[in-house]
Amino acid sequence: LYFVTVVDNETIFADTNGLFEVSSSILETNSSVCERTGYTSGGYNILSDTSCGFAATGDQQNTDAQLTTQTQGGNILYYEPDDFGAAAGAIPNQVCSIGEDQRDLSRPIGPDCEPGAIEIREAYASYTSVPPVNSDILLQPLAGESDSADIIITETGNKDLQITSAMLDGDPEISWSGNALPVTIVDDSGSTYTLTVSCTGTEASATYNATLTVQHTGYLQTATYDIICEVGGEPQTPTVQTVGLYQAGSWWIGSSDENPALEDTYSFGSTTAGWQPIVGDWNNDDVDTAGLYKDGRWIIREVSGEIVTYNQFSFGTPESGWQAITGDWNGDGTDGIGLYKDGLFLLRNTASTGNPDYMFIFGSREPGWTALAGDWDGNFVDSIGIYKDGRFLLRNANSQGAPHFSFIF
Template sequence: MRRLATLALGVSAALLVVVGPAAAQTVEVLRTDEPAAGVRHQVLRIRLGDGTVARGNLVRWQEDRSGVALRPVLARDTIAGVETTPSMSQRALRDGALIGVNGGYFLPRPTAAPNGPFVLDGQLRSGPAVGLSGSRLSTGRGTVGIRSDGGVRLDRLQPEMTLTLPTGSWAVDEVNRNPRCPASGSVTCPRGGEVLLYDDGFGAAAPLPAGSTVAVLEAARLPATGRLTTTMRSVEVRGGSSSVTVPPGRLLLVAHGPERGPSLAQVPVGSTVTVDVALRPAASPGSSWNDLAHAVPGAPLLLRGRVQQPALFSSAITREDREALGDAHRLRRQPRTAIGRTGSGELLLLTVDGRNSGWSVGVTLLELTEVFQRLGARDAVNLDGGGATTMTMHGAVINRPSEANRGSSNALMLHVPQRTWFLRDARSGGPANSTGTFAFSGDQVLACDVDGDGRDTPVTFADGRWVVSNQREGGGALTTFSYGFQPGDVPLCGDWNGNGRDGIGVQRGNRFLLRNSASAGSPHHDFRYGRASDVAVVGDWNGNGFDTIGVRRGDRYFLRNRLSGGPADHDFHYGRPSDGPVVGDWNGNGRSSLGVRRGDRYFIRNQLSGGPADLDFHYGRASDLPVSGDWNGDGRTSLGVVR
């Protein structure tokens, strides 16, 4: 049920119009907010050349911003998984992911592997880039490469993999993919057969064509670049078509065809095996991106060095120029997800809604590219779009996807530094009894007991989005929902109905809109009290088991025992106008009383009246955000700070 410390979100409603010289298109910034230090979110209205409108969400940050970095996530943490972007975002939220978007293209089920070089933590988890027919693209597809320092590279990329055995060297055709052979339709099998590698994160049994030779390698993962040297632990020739599970912590090597399968079968167990991997960018095919921590394949490359790329135009008739994309995808207006980079190192993560004529018509790839040019992008890559286009913040969807619950194989998450909570069980100075990371710099923070276990846990609020942790250090199971979405809303929580569980609410000027549960929905209590400039406080002032509202005006407190407007039941002065209020049941008598924070010093009083402090101590730093709560369930409130 405990109380609040606020940090302003910094919302701007200024209108900026950027007009490009090449086409009748405008990009209007309707709203800007800063959900974390150095990260801006903007709501866009894009007026297209024919007068129709598309709407988008743009997130921008400097790539050298300390602690701010993109990181991909796999659906269900497997290569073959499919999961919605909101679900992946809520999982990544625990690790500091503030923003999420759907990632790159993926192959049809049952494989669902990313279509192109997917790199996670310096390991190549999927590749290469192929067309719809399954045949390899020589120069790859547009890819987002993320360095370990947070820098981003954007270009067409294709992995080059060479396997060397005592019996010879071959190209590796697939990593964590279903075999393309036996051939069907327009698929052409590699001459001599096919070579595939699987790791134990594939997430499904590896299918084996008839006559496959299967070898287990000592290594667990394939590096994104460089040489892997490992040992063959076993080798086996299979007869008919079947499947095999990848052993934990091992690589599985599969070879089949008239040359590859028999040749692998001749390699003795214990032999040394090497795999050389290079990531070849189309702009410099003789080089390799050796410094990547992560990579997500998209398509197509939109801009390279501010030059529009061939895939944008109807004249792109060759398969390589189109990056194997069909005309419907390239030339028709669709929802889009994409990323760009300016010459100064600013990164632009963009979603554009579509397929909704009353809201947003979407954009063609050329129109999308022109938006990036107006935003100053030097390079840009398109990601998966259509029904998959989704952007989340705090794990909640903030755009209008054209399809609900559309699954993807991967997503991109923007991680930012989180605040640290220092919670102390005693009402005194001293070391924290528990610490944990939870809340971003743009969040307002408070502590609430939403599950009724007698212990308060961290809660954050930003722009109507609530995140509730079930652990006092933050993390654990997270609950996210939306409630209160007008600029200036201040979050509150309290046991409004006496059921032992905190509900939530917002102060909107002098109006209070309170819900009896921590969930989205309509308010159960809606009333006015005090003035719009007052600071709200919440507590059980009379010990009846119900929390009610009070306000602070300067150094004067007006507390009311009912959830309604009317005269104050308690009216007194305490502290100074510049002090920050804290509320709690400091002595465990079942009644809430006040305290104030002055710098890093707390003055706590056990009575609802003016007078000397019963407790006077220092805790934390003057720049910290104060929170109060019963952290250990002993029935007494103590303090914490958020840094």
């Protein structure tokens, strides 16, 4: 028997033991498939019991082939394998050695072919995966923190795609999550399924590895993704911001933002009007200190132990109306300086004389807006924003463009 489907017969009987070969066939009988011993297998058979003792490549014993009755428009019926059944794509294309099925349709129709007399008529399900199948996925958490990435699978063919299982093998620091499997992605609907892989960095500077194997029915039955988790250094210590007051050269520094108490007071700067107070971490020691700005002139107060130094320099134009802001514009841990006036921002990465590193228009050109700076998206880089009459416009980049956040508060 060669690419044959036998259904609802009593048995297969051979007069001479050992001279009867079955290959690439589906045998579903009401009693024992093989009446005698000595049958030989050419592989890729699906049998409803174990009486034949077949164990060649691709043989599936005691298996339901999940056949459905079909017709080509007349009275002749035939049994076609189910799209998601055991026969679907069971014979690799390279060993599919017959060119047509019982209906004179070419084999294979999909990427691989089916055992038995009938090939599944329509093309197999197909899909796209982001990131692509058999690619590396790099996760880079800090020690004690987690990082994750999504694998998004989208059906692109004309059959439903069923995801049957996902198995992760590797270091226990890496895990995956998703809806309970199996799940079916409906064809031509743009439906997607998302698997999420995660890594928790339990040890600084460690590297963990795992392989995620995703099993599908039909098209591309097995997909693998190599997960690489490179753990960074120790997590950053959360910074504590406290309150302070400034008036005419006098500074009052609070000890807590929840229950403020006066921790320090000192005099710094001129008592004349027009000076704007600023604060920033000027030397990357994780401590903010004070500064002043007026008409293009900057004075920075730096503290190292008991030693206090003052850094004076010019940046910007020597005219009134500019608002001073500070922030870590490039994520290097040191605050830079900036100026804002009527929609124009001038930002410099260091507190020093020189040209702006960033110069752009953002927001309204009307007067009355207040400049803001902060890490709006948690990437350890400060960016700009503006505020007026209860309305906030915030942008995640130090460049011209639309606000990423706009709200009333």
